[in-house]
Amino acid sequence: DAGVTQSPTHLIKTRGQQVTLRCSPISGHKSVSWYQQVLGQGPQFIFQYYEKEERGRGNFPDRFSARQFPNYSSELNVNALLLGDSALYLCASSWTGGSNYGYTFGSGTRLTVV
Amino acid sequence: GDSVTQMEGPVTLSEEAFLTINCTYTATGYPSLFWYVQYPGEGLQLLLKATKADDKGSNKGFEATYRKETTSFHLEKGSVQVSDSAVYFCALTTGANSKLTFGKGITLSVRP
Numbered sequence: 001d002a003g004v005t006q007s008p009t010h011l012i013k014t015r016g017q018q019v020t021l022r023c024s025p026i027s028g029h030k031s032v033s034w035y036q037q038v039l040g041q042g043p044q045f046i047f048q049y050y051e052k053e054e055r056g057r058g059n060f061p062d063r064f065s066a067r068q069f070p071n072y073s074s075e076l077n078v079n080a081l082l083l084g085d086s087a088l089y090l091c092a093s094s095w096t097g098g099s100n101y102g103y104t105f106g107s108g109t110r111l112t113v114v
Numbered sequence: 115g116d117s118v119t120q121m122e123g124p125v126t127l128s129e130e131a132f133l134t135i136n137c138t139y140t141a142t143g144y145p146s147l148f149w150y151v152q153y154p155g156e157g158l159q160l161l162l163k164a165t166k167a168d169d170k171g172s173n174k175g176f177e178a179t180y181r182k183e184t185t186s187f188h189l190e191k192g193s194v195q196v197s198d199s200a201v202y203f204c205a206l207t208t209g210a211n212s213k214l215t216f217g218k219g220i221t222l223s224v225r226p
Contacts, residue, residue: 004157033213033214035214040218040219041218041219042118042203042205042216042217042218042219043158043203043214043216044216045213045214045215048212048213055212056212056213058213090157090158092158092214103160103214104160105150105157105158105159106157107156107157108156108157
């Protein structure tokens with residue numbers, strides 16, 4: 001079975017540009033969460049979606065947005081990129097929205113803003 | 115708010131040494147606790163979990179016990195291998211707000 005897949009794996013953007021990151025959850029998983037991991041730090045929660053509805057939002061500016069599609073895949077959009085947005089963006093999926101059983105993470109998208 | 119505190123790193127050990135990585139937490143309600151591992155250039159992998167007090171999670175020789183009285187979830191392994199070299203993250207989630215809250219992580223290097 002395929003795990004959580006994220007695309008692209010790496011990308012480089014210029015300050016002020018916009019970027020879209022994509023995530024496909026494990027088959028049957030209905031919840032997708034996004035995390036930002038800055039080098040040397042633990043991941044920080046950005047968004048959670050369950051059954052196509054936003055269930056939670058972390059302390060990130062409105063430049064960050066996301067959505068979940070009917071097939072449960074998800075996109076994370078970041079507008080007006082700043083140098084500080086350079087990070088590894090991780091997607092995690094779980095069967096339910098309120099999971100006490102752990103999430104399965106993808107390998108991430110490495111975003112570099114220059 | 116919820117928080118996770120991990121011991122400062124990095125940690126360097128010789129192969130077959132005993133490993134302890136400390137983790138304490140602050141949370142409202144009754145959290146579930148996790149250890150995740152991140153190998154170089156990869157995403158996070160769930161190593162083990164515990165969902166209630168006194169539960170012991172175990173996997174691949176690693177163990178951690180959910181200690182409610184000391185709000186701790188220390189990770190241990192009796193004999194580390196070079197292949198255990200990675201970054202280890204302690205994390206928690208509470209049912210009402212199911213986001214994962216992570217500690218800063220600690221880098222483990224195991225020498226042959």
